[in-house]
Amino acid sequence: MSFTRRGVLGAALGGATVLASGYRPAFAQAAPIKVGILHSLSGTMAISETTLKDVMLMLIEQQNAKGGLLGRKLEAVVVDPASNWPLFAEKARELISKEKVSSVFGCWTSVSRKSVLPVFKELNNILFYPVQYEGEESERNVFYTGAAPNQQAIPAVDYLMSKDGGEAKRWVLAGTDYVYPRTTNKILEAYLISKGVAPADIMINYTPFGHSDWQTIVSDIKKFGSAGKKTAVVSTINGDANVPFYKELGNQGIKATDIPVVAFSVGEEELAGIDTKPLLGHLAAWNYFQSVKDPANEAFIKAWKAYKKSDKAVTNDPMEAHVIGFNMWVKAVEKVGTVDIDKVIDALPGITAPNLTGGVSTMLPNHHITKPVLIGEVRADGQFDVVWQTKGLVAGDAWTDHLPGSKDLEADWVTLKCGNYNTVLKKCG
Amino acid sequence: MSFLPALRALLLACALSFLALASAGAQGLDAAVERFKADSFSDTEAGIAGVAASGSPQGVAILEALLDRRLFAGAPGVFFRDKAGQGFNAATGSPATVPAEAGMVRLNNRLRNLVQAALGSMTLLSPDPAQRFRAAEAVFKSRDATALPAVEQALAKETVRNVRRVLEEARAAIILSTTTAPEADRIAAAQRIAEAGDNDAVAILRQFSAQSTGGLKAVIDQGITAIEQAQRIRAWVQTVWFGVSLGSVLLLAAIGLAITFGVMGVINMAHGEMVMIGAYVTFVVQELFRSHAPHLLDWSLPISIPLAFLTSGLVGIAIERGVIRFLYGRPLETLLATFGISLVLQQAIRTWFGPTNREVSAPSWMAGSFEFLGLQITYGRLWIVVFTLVVFAALLLILKATPLGLQMRAVTQNRRMASAMGIRTRFVDAMTFGLGSGIAGIAGVALSQIDNVSPNLGQGYIIDSFMVVVFGGVGNLWGTLVAAFTLGIANKILEPFAGAVLGKILILVLLILFIQKRPRGLFALKGRAVEQ
Numbered sequence: 001m002s003f004t005r006r007g008v009l010g011a012a013l014g015g016a017t018v019l020a021s022g023y024r025p026a027f028a029q030a031a032p033i034k035v036g037i038l039h040s041l042s043g044t045m046a047i048s049e050t051t052l053k054d055v056m057l058m059l060i061e062q063q064n065a066k067g068g069l070l071g072r073k074l075e076a077v078v079v080d081p082a083s084n085w086p087l088f089a090e091k092a093r094e095l096i097s098k099e100k101v102s103s104v105f106g107c108w109t110s111v112s113r114k115s116v117l118p119v120f121k122e123l124n125n126i127l128f129y130p131v132q133y134e135g136e137e138s139e140r141n142v143f144y145t146g147a148a149p150n151q152q153a154i155p156a157v158d159y160l161m162s163k164d165g166g167e168a169k170r171w172v173l174a175g176t177d178y179v180y181p182r183t184t185n186k187i188l189e190a191y192l193i194s195k196g197v198a199p200a201d202i203m204i205n206y207t208p209f210g211h212s213d214w215q216t217i218v219s220d221i222k223k224f225g226s227a228g229k230k231t232a233v234v235s236t237i238n239g240d241a242n243v244p245f246y247k248e249l250g251n252q253g254i255k256a257t258d259i260p261v262v263a264f265s266v267g268e269e270e271l272a273g274i275d276t277k278p279l280l281g282h283l284a285a286w287n288y289f290q291s292v293k294d295p296a297n298e299a300f301i302k303a304w305k306a307y308k309k310s311d312k313a314v315t316n317d318p319m320e321a322h323v324i325g326f327n328m329w330v331k332a333v334e335k336v337g338t339v340d341i342d343k344v345i346d347a348l349p350g351i352t353a354p355n356l357t358g359g360v361s362t363m364l365p366n367h368h369i370t371k372p373v374l375i376g377e378v379r380a381d382g383q384f385d386v387v388w389q390t391k392g393l394v395a396g397d398a399w400t401d402h403l404p405g406s407k408d409l410e411a412d413w414v415t416l417k418c419g420n421y422n423t424v425l426k427k428c429g
Numbered sequence: 430m431s432f433l434p435a436l437r438a439l440l441l442a443c444a445l446s447f448l449a450l451a452s453a454g455a456q457g458l459d460a461a462v463e464r465f466k467a468d469s470f471s472d473t474e475a476g477i478a479g480v481a482a483s484g485s486p487q488g489v490a491i492l493e494a495l496l497d498r499r500l501f502a503g504a505p506g507v508f509f510r511d512k513a514g515q516g517f518n519a520a521t522g523s524p525a526t527v528p529a530e531a532g533m534v535r536l537n538n539r540l541r542n543l544v545q546a547a548l549g550s551m552t553l554l555s556p557d558p559a560q561r562f563r564a565a566e567a568v569f570k571s572r573d574a575t576a577l578p579a580v581e582q583a584l585a586k587e588t589v590r591n592v593r594r595v596l597e598e599a600r601a602a603i604i605l606s607t608t609t610a611p612e613a614d615r616i617a618a619a620q621r622i623a624e625a626g627d628n629d630a631v632a633i634l635r636q637f638s639a640q641s642t643g644g645l646k647a648v649i650d651q652g653i654t655a656i657e658q659a660q661r662i663r664a665w666v667q668t669v670w671f672g673v674s675l676g677s678v679l680l681l682a683a684i685g686l687a688i689t690f691g692v693m694g695v696i697n698m699a700h701g702e703m704v705m706i707g708a709y710v711t712f713v714v715q716e717l718f719r720s721h722a723p724h725l726l727d728w729s730l731p732i733s734i735p736l737a738f739l740t741s742g743l744v745g746i747a748i749e750r751g752v753i754r755f756l757y758g759r760p761l762e763t764l765l766a767t768f769g770i771s772l773v774l775q776q777a778i779r780t781w782f783g784p785t786n787r788e789v790s791a792p793s794w795m796a797g798s799f800e801f802l803g804l805q806i807t808y809g810r811l812w813i814v815v816f817t818l819v820v821f822a823a824l825l826l827i828l829k830a831t832p833l834g835l836q837m838r839a840v841t842q843n844r845r846m847a848s849a850m851g852i853r854t855r856f857v858d859a860m861t862f863g864l865g866s867g868i869a870g871i872a873g874v875a876l877s878q879i880d881n882v883s884p885n886l887g888q889g890y891i892i893d894s895f896m897v898v899v900f901g902g903v904g905n906l907w908g909t910l911v912a913a914f915t916l917g918i919a920n921k922i923l924e925p926f927a928g929a930v931l932g933k934i935l936i937l938v939l940l941i942l943f944i945q946k947r948p949r950g951l952f953a954l955k956g957r958a959v960e961q
């Protein structure tokens with residue numbers, strides 16, 4: 001059942017716009033180019049992934065309105081892996097072998113990405129992965145359009161250590177107990193220690209998914225923060241657990257001016273459903289905020305609101321990543337004049353596409369992209385005020401420089417043709 | 430209070446220069462507000478300092494507006510709105526309309542602290558005690574030495590006890606952090622701060638413990654030890670309170686299940702979804718109030734309670750009539766069928782309301798916290814504990830003192846005999862299931878205050894609910910009560926040592942061991958009911 005109702009609807013919509021914009025005979029002859037969309041539409045991750053599917057449908061519709069790609073129509077194939085990690089692999093296989101898609105845009109959690117990796121390698125296809133992640137990976141078949149740790153976590157900590165960020169000396173690294181927070185916190189801990197922070201000044205805490213009783217942890221943070229040194233919280237707490245966490249912070253009287261929390265997983269989409277009062281002044285680090293003033297961003301927001309037929313529709317960072325990824329894929333396909341997987345993979349590094357914050361992102365040989373890093377402050381309407389940003393774009397680093405195991409590794413799919421080249425041993429793998 | 434004359438002279442000089450600036454107030458203010466136009470944090474910082482130093486009458490209003498995001502700057506000038514929305518020109522203080530091209534002046538947390546500190550020194554003598562209290566707290570935090578004369582002046586005529594206490598603490602904090610102050614004064618200050626005994630106090634003491642020597646250090650360290658000791662005792666009380674609060678949430682989630690699973694013996698995997706439906710009812714009610722009667726928003730929660738009970742109850746009855754009644758006595762099939770129903774309900778809500786969280790705001794009487802015996806008790810949690818106990822008592826009353834309750838007990842104890850006595854057993858089945866589901870709906874109203882209102886809300890509670898009911902002993906409401914609070918407190922005792930993840934695992938392991946020993950839970954039912 002690859003043709004979900006939405007998929008058919010999306011295709012029909014695409015067709016309708018094409019007809020409206022003038023009939024193109026090429027469409028009738030050449031078969032459409034299929035693009036796979038692999039995002040959970042049900043289950044726990046639906047909260048985040050459903051909008052990504054909609055963004056892809058909108059982008060494909062827009063591309064078709066512009067005349068398609070290589071004179072052929074684009075056709076979205078939507079499948080629902082239902083927040084079920086093994087099902088991600090099955091659905092990926094279905095997209096590639098049965099639907100014969102030319103690329104796939106999908107996944108959110110790292111575990112879902114790890115689950116589909118072998119499929120993409122075996123069947124040789126392209127995955128665009130739009131979410132900030134823990135790094136420590138570079139695969140030939142995957143293009144990472146979200147942030148690597150050095151494009152989110154490290155600059156955020158740098159900001160909190162700076163004068164404007166409050167010169168934090170004591171750190172709480174709080175996260176949900178799974179691979180992304182654990183790896184990110186390991187990198188951050190090594191980084192903080194390298195910056196002269198004493199291990200006693202770092203508190204690391206993990207909680208289960210969907211944790212809702214934060215009383216003890218927040219009171220621990222409060223106690224930890226009363227050592228006479230400026231304290232900051234770096235939160236890799238995932239999705240749903242955030243709301244009760246911030247509520248508890250507010251309830252126990254911890255203000256952002258005393259102990260600021262910088263979050264890596266709280267964006268506009270997450271804030272849309274909650275009472276923002278307890279969050280005011282707390283921070284988030286992303287590569288995109290809806291509030292960024294830029295013509296490209298304003299045009300995108302307008303198109304998105306029109307597409308969703310709702311004035312309240314919000315945009316967020318992973319959506320921007322899909323916009324960049326999709327435009328890069330389109331450019332690469334146009335460059336080589338075919339959707340042949342190997343040719344497109346080889347063409348992608350070096351391709352540039354404007355991001356929505358006023359810069360131009362480049363696909364790097366390590367399959368990550370360059371992005372600006374922005375620190376935003378939560379305001380009452382659920383949007384962010386940008387309070388700090390990096391001077392230029394930061395190049396995504398697949399293997400962090402702060403962990404002993406990955407310090408010497410380098411990913412380069414152009415000259416080295418290797419995702420984990422060891423610069424000391426001078427060999428791949 | 431004896432004080433080093435040199436320091437006093439220095440502070441006097443500061444105060445004098447303050448006055449001198451005030452005489453040239455208007456000009457200083459003009460230059461200061463100009464800085465807000467630059468939209469850079471360093472210029473805004475200079476602007477804040479300038480406004481504070483200008484001594485201008487509208488300085489307080491400007492800084493308050495800045496803090497509340499009501500200050501706007503642009504080419505035509507700098508403007509602010511008061512709380513009622515009336516616009517003013519910041520430089521002149523005269524009413525003006527805020528031009529559209531003036532953008533809001535932005536702050537970050539560092540500048541916010543500076544503004545609060547400046548406002549603190551400026552409003553220490555305000556006629557409003559609440560504002561004086563805030564001002565004293567701000568000075569306590571900023572420890573700005575230039576504010577000392579103002580603090581002394583405020584102390585001299587302060588009559589409100591609370592404000593006086595904070596002012597004294599603020600003065601002590603300033604003196605302690607003035608390294609040029611005489612040792613005796615600093616020691617007295619350290620003692621005064623140690624008396625305050627809270628987290629902020631210990632934070633200041635710790636900061637100066639490392640930098641000081643001799644007698645002062647001894648006093649500071651003594652203060653720290655005393656506070657830490659008091660905090661250790663307080664921590665235990667706090668742990669128990671946190672446990673009671675967690676226990677009340679567990680009880681609330683499990684109490685409906687104690688009816689459907691405990692009394693009727695139906696393994697209802699869709700129980701969590703009944704809770705979720707209750708939470709969504711709260712959301713809908715609040716939305717209606719927001720759009721039609723915003724002034725009654727605080728009442729939306731009490732009004733949601735009966736509506737959530739009815740909605741979840743009706744859904745429960747529909748499930749019982751439509752599915753479960755065909756499956757009595759077949760627990761495995763019931764489990765699978767109700768699990769299926771739970772998925773259907775989740776996806777239905779997801780399609781209807783969307784997959785994202787929905788906002789249910791807290792009414793004003795549930796927001797914030799108060800101090801009790803040095804413990805921070807949040808109103809929201811307190812209300813939930815009270816509410817849970819009320820629901821529990823009401824349920825107990827229904828079961829023991831109403832005809833429906835009597836019939837329910839009769840049917841669950843001996844269905845055939847009850848039927849022979851003329852009780853409509855099928856009707857009673859439906860009502861019992863409806864009651865259990867309705868109570869779950871009520872739980873949803875309370876949980877909407879502490880958790881996300883999303884389609885996944887119920888999933889998080891289903892395992893915990895079964896845990897509580899099984900631990901307490903199937904079919905025994907009192908057992909459920911004791912089990913919920915025991916698990917809550919045990920969880921909170923384990924959490925600081927083992928961490929939230931391991932704590933939860935430990936609880937599960939302990940529970941399994943307990944069930945091995947006592948398969949029927951804490952309070953096992955005896956007699957004929959057990960045989961069925």
